[in-house]
Amino acid sequence: MGKKTKEKKADDKPKKKINSRQKGKRNELLLAHKFQEYGFDARRSQQFAGINGDADVVGVPYLHVECKAVQKLNLDKAMEQSARDARESEIPVVIHRKDRQDWRITMTLEEFMPMYMAWLKEKGQNND
Numbered sequence: 001m002g003k004k005t006k007e008k009k010a011d012d013k014p015k016k017k018i019n020s021r022q023k024g025k026r027n028e029l030l031l032a033h034k035f036q037e038y039g040f041d042a043r044r045s046q047q048f049a050g051i052n053g054d055a056d057v058v059g060v061p062y063l064h065v066e067c068k069a070v071q072k073l074n075l076d077k078a079m080e081q082s083a084r085d086a087r088e089s090e091i092p093v094v095i096h097r098k099d100r101q102d103w104r105i106t107m108t109l110e111e112f113m114p115m116y117m118a119w120l121k122e123k124g125q126n127n128d
Helices: 020-038 075-085 109-122
Strands: 063-069 091-098 104-105
Touching: 020 063, 063 075, 075 091, 075 104, 091 109
Parallel strands: 063 091
Antiparallel strands: 091 104
């Protein structure tokens, strides 16, 4: 018995190889531009493979932003990286998305709740 080979269909196109470093840079720039739309002086940091511990996007006060644009994200590992690299005054967050989808943000509940409570208070809601 020989190996089974998959028959190619006429509409099968060869998969284009993706350079993950270029994809990461492109998405970091897109995320920086998103922050700029909200008035932040955000930019992609000039890191080299994350060696210096800088956030992927800087210029967003009090956030340590790790940017991930992958189909399958190890969220625990990404959050560990953000927490490990964040300065004491920064909230570690992972801002992530799959191809051609909306950005999402992940942070700990302990970091989220004070922001949410402040937002509720601003809206006239008291949760005391």
